[in-house]
Amino acid sequence: MAARPRLFLKLATGALLFLFPLSWMAPLLRAGWLPFFDLDEISVLSGLSAIWAKDPLLALVVTFMALFAPMLKLIGLLLVQVRLASPRLMPVLEWTGRLAMADVFLIAIYIVLAKGAIAGRLETAWGLYLFTGCILASLVLSALTARARP
8 A cells, every 4th residue: 555545544543533532522412302492412421421320330331332442443553554563453453343333323222212202302413423424434444454555
């Protein structure tokens, strides 16, 4: 792979190391019980906070999948890209990426359940697109890094 595409991979992976934490604080959803009340914003971090208050074991699993797995994967990718780690690490990073995708599934289920269960409004917010974009970009960067020849 030429120097420019490799530089792009490194820069894009580094950008995701900044964008992922930003997406955790960004509003994913706005929810309200009745159409005429203000909507509360829900982010990954506020959702995790609510889960920690109710079920610490579930919160530990979701925290690992939503926060730590994507960051570990990105750090590993960057280490492979800058040649501080062996490309043989890629299968482990792919497995870690699968764990990170579980949070997208959980969010989708909660949106579907909430739309059917509450008598009010549920709107998606810009953070949901940022969070989803970070996950999809991470998948693309993983595939491109795996294809790059050392």
